[in-house]
Structures are given as C-alpha cells and as structure tokens.
Amino acid sequence: xxxxxNYSLKKLNSFGIDVxxxxxxxxxxxxxxxxxxxYSKNNNLKTLIIGxxxxxxxxxxxxxxxxxxxxxxxxxxxEDEYFFYIKSSAGVVWHDLVLYCINNNYAGLENxxxxxxxxxxxxxxxxxxxxxxLKDVFFELEALHIETQSIQKFxxxxxxxxxxxxxxxxxxxxxxxxLNITLxxxxxxxxxxxxxxxxxxxxxxxxxxxxxxxxxQAVINIRTSKLPNPSVIxxxxxxxxxxxxxELIISNLKNNFTTIPIYPILNNKYKIAAGWxxxxxxxxxxxxxxxxxxNKQALVLVNYGNASGKEIFDLSTEITESVFTKFGIELERExxxx
Numbered sequence: 132x133x134x135x136x137n138y139s140l141k142k143l144n145s146f147g148i149d150v151x152x153x154x155x156x157x158x159x160x161x162x163x164x165x166x167x168x169x170y171s172k173n174n175n176l177k178t179l180i181i182g183x184x185x186x187x188x189x190x191x192x193x194x195x196x197x198x199x200x201x202x203x204x205x206x207x208x209x210e211d212e213y214f215f216y217i218k219s220s221a222g223v224v225w226h227d228l229v230l231y232c233i234n235n236n237y238a239g240l241e242n243x244x245x246x247x248x249x250x251x252x253x254x255x256x257x258x259x260x261x262x263x264x265l266k267d268v269f270f271e272l273e274a275l276h277i278e279t280q281s282i283q284k285f286x287x288x289x290x291x292x293x294x295x296x297x298x299x300x301x302x303x304x305x306x307x308x309x310l311n312i313t314l315x316x317x318x319x320x321x322x323x324x325x326x327x328x329x330x331x332x333x334x335x336x337x338x339x340x341x342x343x344x345x346x347x348q349a350v351i352n353i354r355t356s357k358l359p360n361p362s363v364i365x366x367x368x369x370x371x372x373x374x375x376x377x378e379l380i381i382s383n384l385k386n387n388f389t390t391i392p393i394y395p396i397l398n399n400k401y402k403i404a405a406g407w408x409x410x411x412x413x414x415x416x417x418x419x420x421x422x423x424x425x426n427k428q429a430l431v432l433v434n435y436g437n438a439s440g441k442e443i444f445d446l447s448t449e450i451t452e453s454v455f456t457k458f459g460i461e462l463e464r465e466x467x468x469x
Contacts, residue, residue, distance in 0.1 A: 132156070132167045140197065144184035145247060147365035148440045151180075151192045157199035157369070164198070164308065165280055171196045178277075179368040179469065180308050182249030186256070186367055189469050190440035200251055202310060205231050213449060214315040214325060217269060221251025221309045225258075235344050237267040241321055241347040247355045247368055250308040255299050257292040261350055262326030266292040270315040274299075274307035282310065294402075295372050295465055322346060328353055357427045365434030366425070371405045371462045372449060384458065405454075405462055406430035412453040422446045444468060 138155035141147055154176065158164040171178045177195030181187065192297035192413050202220035204226060209216045215237055219228050225248050229240045242263035252258070253265050256270055269292070289296040299307060322341055324330050332349040333341060359366050376384075381401045384391050388411075394402040409415065409429040416426035424446070425431040432443055451462045 132163065132170065134170075134196075138197070140184075140189060140193070143181060143197070143199065144187050144189055145361035145365060145367050146188055146434050146438075146443065147361075147438070148189045148434065148443075150189040150364075150440065151253045152197040153192075153194050154196040154416065155199075156196070157201045157202070159201045161275075161310070164275065167196070167198055168275075168277060168280065168308075178434050180251075182251050183224065183247060185247035186252055187363065187469055188367065188440050188443055188465055188466050190444050191469075193469060200249065200308075202251075204311075207235075208313060211316075211358070213318055215318065216313055218311055218313045218316050219250045220311050221249060223250045224248075225250055225253060228346065232314075233347055236343070237265070238320040238322065238343045239314070239316045242326070242329075242350055244347040244350040254290055254292075254297055254309060254312055256289075256295045257297055259295070261329055266290075266314045268314045268316060269426040272314045274312045275310055276307055278306070283307070294375060312329060324349075357432060359425055359427075359433060364425075365430040365436075365438075366431050367466045369405075369430045370464060370466050371409070371430060371451075373402045373405045374408075374460050374462060375400050375402050376460065377401075379409040380459075388458075396456070405461065408458055408460060408462070409450055412457055414450050414453070417446075419446065424450070440469075 133156060135155040138152050138288060140152055141149045158165055158167055161344045179193060179195060179197045179201055181197060181199050188365055200222040202222040204220045205223060205457045208218050217237060225246050226244065229244050232240050242261040243258060246258055246260060257265050265277050268289065273282055274285060276283055324333065324341060324346060329346060329349050332352055333345060336349060339378040378399045381393055392404040392407050396402055406429045414424045415429040417424045420442065422432050422442040423435055425433050432447060434443060455461050
C-alpha cells in the first residue's frame with residue numbers, strides 16, 4: 132500500500148481545479164482496495180472514490196483520502212437465447228467499453244458514445260444521451276460495502292434508476308464502492324436514431340447503411356461539434372439537469388414563451404431543455420475571469436485556465452437564480468460538488 136500526502140488533484144478532475152487531498156492512492160484489485168479502506172477507517176479519514184473525475188467540482192482541498200479506481204477488465208460472461216452479457220470493471224473508461232461493444236457488434240451503447248468518465252460512475256447517475264439510458268441495458272452490478280467490506284449484488288430494480296438518479300446518490304450514498312457492472316445486449320438488434328440530430332448527422336455522413344458503428348460516429352460528431360474537450364478547456368459536461376415539470380407548468384410557460392423546447396415523458400410530465408433556459412437568461416458565452424459558460428452550449432460551465440472551484444460554483448448559483456427569476460424553474464446541478 133502506497134500513500135501520497137498533500138497530493139494535487141488538478142490532473143484528476145476534468146475541471147482542472149487546483150486543489151489538494153490530504154492523502155491519495157489508487158487501487159488495481161480488491162486486496163489493495165480493502166487495505167486502503169481499512170487504513171482509512173483506522174485513521175478516521177473521510178474517503179472519496181474517483182474514476183475519471185469528470186462529474187466533480189472541487190470547491191476546496193479535500194481533507195481525507197482520495198482513491199482512484201483502476202479496476203480495468205472487460206469480459207464476455209455468457210449468452211442465452213435473447214441476450215449477450217458483458218461485465219466491465221468500474222475503472223474502465225466508459226468510451227472504451229462502448230468501443231468494445233461496437234467492435235463486437237453488441238448494440239445498445241452506441242448512443243452513449245463519448246460520454247466522459249469511467250464505468251463506475253455510469254450507474255451512480257444512470258447516464259444517458261440521445262434517447263438511451265444505462266438502465267436500458269443494465270443487468271446487475273457488484274459493490275463493496277464500506278462498513279462491512281462485503282460484496283453485494285444489485286439488480287436493476289435494486290438500483291432505483293431515475294433521470295440521472297440512483298439509490299447510490301441518495302439512500303445509499305457513500306456506503307458502497309462500485310466494483311463492476313454487467314450489461315445485457317439484445318440479440319435482436321434495435322437501433323435508435325430518432326433523438327436529437329442523429330438522423331440529420333447520418334445524412335451528412337452519407338451513410339448508406341445504418342449500423343451501430345455509424346450511429347456511434349454520428350453521436351461523436353455531434354458531441355465534438357458543440358461540447359468542449361476537457362483536455363483543452365476544463366469542464367464536466369452538462370452542469371445542470373434538464374428540469375422535469377408537470378402539464379400545468381408547461382401550459383403556463385408556453386403562453387409566455389412560445390418557442391420553449393419541451394419533450395413529453397411519462398405520466399404527463401415534460402422535460403425542458405436547461406440549456407435553452409440558461410441561454411434565454413443571457414449566460415451563453417459569459418465569462419468572468421477564467422470561469423464561464425460555454426459559447427456553443429450554455430449547459431456547460433467551463434474553466435478557461437485558473438478558475439477556482441468556488442468561482443465556478445458561484446457562477447452556477449447566479450445562473451440558477453436568474454433562471455428561477457425569469458421562468459420560475461429551479462435548476463438542479465448534475466455535477467457533484469465537493
């Protein structure tokens with residue numbers, strides 16, 4: 132077991148915030164993880180598990196132990212009459228898992244191409260994009276219970292997936308460390324091209340045949356055209372969730388804002404594009420010192436170089452307040468604030 136003290140986290144979070152942790156280490160297997168957890172418990176240290184650091188905003192130094200998940204295996208588990216089953220360790224880069232599935236003709240993750248971060252974060256918030264969510268292909272996961280150091284399995288219903296939600300963000304927050312997930316892919320392939328600009332991008336690509344590889348490339352093209360690369364400009368992707376409201380609120384909003392983009396979902400609920408709300412309040416392209424709102428996608432807050440986490444957080448607070456004042460809608464942060 133090797134521990135680093137007073138360790139810089141600047142390269143371990145996609146915002147590039149220059150903060151330090153009291154202690155830092157990584158783990159490549161279960162033995163290393165349990166040793167580090169035991170050390171943390173014996174020394175009464177607060178522990179934070181990170182993967183790609185792509186959904187975190189550090190607003191201050193972390194007084195405790197930061198552990199980087201480096202569990203890195205992808206395995207074919209089994210197949211039955213209807214499904215293929217693939218298990219991935221939590222430390223695998225998410226897009227690497229997507230590419231593995233595409234190269235092996237497992238359909239289901241192509242719409243989730245190029246989402247930053249690691250596999251372990253995917254079930255934490257039920258990642259989703261372009262009409263697909265993790266829960267659509269999820270089978271089960273294994274997680275280490277921190278207190279007892281026992282490994283528990285969670286089936287689909289146990290995870291209580293919702294819109295960017297899971298049991299691990301609320302009821303079981305900070306109680307488990309996700310070790311791996313198992314996904315199942317239908318042998319009877321069904322492709323989803325109806326959401327967003329995928330169909331138009333496929334036309335732009337002159338695709339004669341629609342395949343999971345072509346859909347993945349279309350999604351990659353769309354994302355790279357409007358979202359900043361974290362290696363160039365610090366960011367964590369979408370900073371806010373798209374708000375979900377009922378029919379009465381939608382009716383009132385449509386009377387006052389005729390062009391508001393809304394998307395019907397289940398049970399007479401509607402999703403509103405948070406980026407549009409933010410843009411209408413004049414924030415798109417805004418910059419104060421090195422903290423800003425991206426000039427192509429208002430949903431993305433950025434660090435142009437040396438912004439502090441507090442500056443990014445304060446900007447997000449100003450944005451939420453202005454959106455509430457104009458629309459009466461309270462935006463919820465998607466990024467985890469540390």
